[in-house]
Amino acid sequence: MREDRASGKVCPREFFSVSDQVSYLEPSQMNALEESFRKWKDSARRMDSVRARTRLWLVFQLVRHTGARLGEILSLDDVEALDAQGPFVRLGKEDRIREVPLPEDFFAELAAFRESPMGCGLRGELFRVDPGYFRRICYERGKECGLSKDLVCPKSLRNTRAVEMLRSGVPITIVKEVLGQSSLDLTANFQQFSPGDVQSIVRNAYEAMRKRTSARNSFLGHVVEVDTDQVMAQVVLETRSNLKICAVITMDSLRNLKIQPGSPVVATVKAPLVNVLRRAERLSGSARNRLEARILRVTDTPVLTEVLGRLPDGTDVCALISALSARDLALEPGDEVEFWFKAMSVVLNTVQL
Numbered sequence: 001m002r003e004d005r006a007s008g009k010v011c012p013r014e015f016f017s018v019s020d021q022v023s024y025l026e027p028s029q030m031n032a033l034e035e036s037f038r039k040w041k042d043s044a045r046r047m048d049s050v051r052a053r054t055r056l057w058l059v060f061q062l063v064r065h066t067g068a069r070l071g072e073i074l075s076l077d078d079v080e081a082l083d084a085q086g087p088f089v090r091l092g093k094e095d096r097i098r099e100v101p102l103p104e105d106f107f108a109e110l111a112a113f114r115e116s117p118m119g120c121g122l123r124g125e126l127f128r129v130d131p132g133y134f135r136r137i138c139y140e141r142g143k144e145c146g147l148s149k150d151l152v153c154p155k156s157l158r159n160t161r162a163v164e165m166l167r168s169g170v171p172i173t174i175v176k177e178v179l180g181q182s183s184l185d186l187t188a189n190f191q192q193f194s195p196g197d198v199q200s201i202v203r204n205a206y207e208a209m210r211k212r213t214s215a216r217n218s219f220l221g222h223v224v225e226v227d228t229d230q231v232m233a234q235v236v237l238e239t240r241s242n243l244k245i246c247a248v249i250t251m252d253s254l255r256n257l258k259i260q261p262g263s264p265v266v267a268t269v270k271a272p273l274v275n276v277l278r279r280a281e282r283l284s285g286s287a288r289n290r291l292e293a294r295i296l297r298v299t300d301t302p303v304l305t306e307v308l309g310r311l312p313d314g315t316d317v318c319a320l321i322s323a324l325s326a327r328d329l330a331l332e333p334g335d336e337v338e339f340w341f342k343a344m345s346v347v348l349n350t351v352q353l
Contacts, residue, residue, distance in 0.1 A: 023150045024159040027314030028241050032145040033152060034064070040141060051118045056137055058110055059127055063154055066091065066100045067161030067179045070131055070154035078114060078126040082107075092180055100178055105297075167220075217274065217317050219245045219267045223259055235348060237265050241313030246288040247346035257350045266349040273345035274319035276307050278329065279336045288343040293317055295335045300326065307331060309339060 025033065041057040044050040062073045068091050081090050087107035088099045102110075113119045114126065135153065142152030150156060158179065165175045224244070225236035233254040235247045245267045249257075259265065269289075279292065293309035296316070305326035307319045317339045331337065 022159050022163075023153075023156040024163050025147075025151055025156065026240065028312060029145070029147060029151065030064070030160060031310070031312070031314035033141060033147060036141040036144045040137075047118070054113055054118070055122070055126065055129055056134055058113065059129055059134060060138065060157075061106050061110075062089065062102075062127070063157045064161065065102050065106065067158045067165075068100070069158065069180070070134070072180070074127055074129060074131060074134075076127045077124050078122075079124050082110070082114075096180070098177060098180060217269045217271065219243065219315070221245070221265065221267070223261050223263045223265055226254070226259065226261060228254070233259075234343065235259060235265075237267055237348075239313070239315075241311075241315075243291070243311065243313060243315070245346060246343040247348050248343040249348060253348070257348060259348065259350065263350065268347045268349060269341050269345055271306070271318045271320040274317065274339055274341045276309075276319050276321055276329065276331070276337050276339055279338055287340040289346070290338050290340045291317060292336070292338055295331055295333050295337055297333060298326065298331050307337075309337060 037057060037060055041053045044053045059070075059073055062068070062076075063070060066073070066089060072091060076089075076091075082088075083090065083099070087102040087104050089102055090097055090099055092098050114123070119126065138152045138154070139149050142149065162175050162179060165178065166172060170178075219237070219239055221237040221239040221243075223235055224238045225234075227234040228251060231251060233249055233251055235249060235254070237245050237247070239245070247267055275287075291311055293311050295307065295309050297306075297308040299306040299308075300323060303323055304320050305323050307321060307326070309317050309319075311317060319339055
């Protein structure tokens with residue numbers, strides 16, 4: 001029988017609530033907005049329209065992933081601001097310069113456009129677009145998703161990035177520095193960090209998140225159901241997006257972890273224990289957890305294939321399957337699939353308050 005264990009302490013700040021006075025997007029809303037923006041960009045046909053829409057898309061992604069003010073992004077010199085050695089962008093001026101990590105896939109897309117025939121003529125002015133027009137495009141994309149203007153304006157995107165970092169365990173004082181703020185509405189207490197500390201912490205957090213994501217899948221939520229017998233316990237947790245994950249652990253683990261309805265927990269599943277099938281197929285078996293997702297990336301090797309998907313709420317999920325199975329499935333980015341795993345494969349981690 002598989003051994004149950006907790007993988008360590010989880011930062012309690014991941015469970016904080018956000019003031020009603022702060023406008024921001026939940027993961028499912030941000031995912032919908034990004035999808036609407038991408039479809040609008042990809043629907044362009046004339047070359048001038050493709051160029052214009054791609055520039056607005058890149059500005060949107062920079063605001064979304066850096067949390068910088070719109071004016072700060074629009075004034076960037078793309079030649080000087082982008083780090084040629086890695087997925088980072090330099091923001092700020094003089095002694096207030098800060099480096100902010102970007103997703104690798106977006107950084108690659110940005111670099112490819114800069115080197116393309118359409119982008120070469122924009123060197124140094126790639127992000128110089130009209131701020132009023134950018135806002136109007138954001139409002140239109142938000143309207144397509146049923147989102148109000150106050151939720152899709154640049155300030156809300158900035159707040160969303162702050163909330164994302166806080167929920168990932170980045171200290172509030174570091175969030176303040178990354179966003180280039182002298183204060184932050186989410187808290188009244190700050191500690192001070194030197195610019196060197198800020199840069200080191202941000203880079204280390206970025207690398208740690210990459211390693212953690214490639215190693216296993218994580219689902220953050222609260223326990224909503226516990227069923228027990230003399231030996232085993234079935235625990236069901238529910239995430240913020242109402243996704244339910246089922247785990248089976250021993251009664252000893254249940255008592256040691258002090259799990260009960262309402263307890264905050266993180267469920268983790270290693271990628272080799274996750275399988276994939278197309279939605280049109282129906283698999284019979286004992287797997288309790290079945291998650292519908294869209295394929296983002298398929299990475300092949302001679303032996304194993306990594307399949308990365310995204311759930312409707314914006315959560316990424318990863319599976320490692322045999323190369324033979326992957327060839328049979330013929331998976332491609334954009335395919336609708338189902339990730340599934342057994343309740344016995346789920347490891348529960350408690351939050352140390």
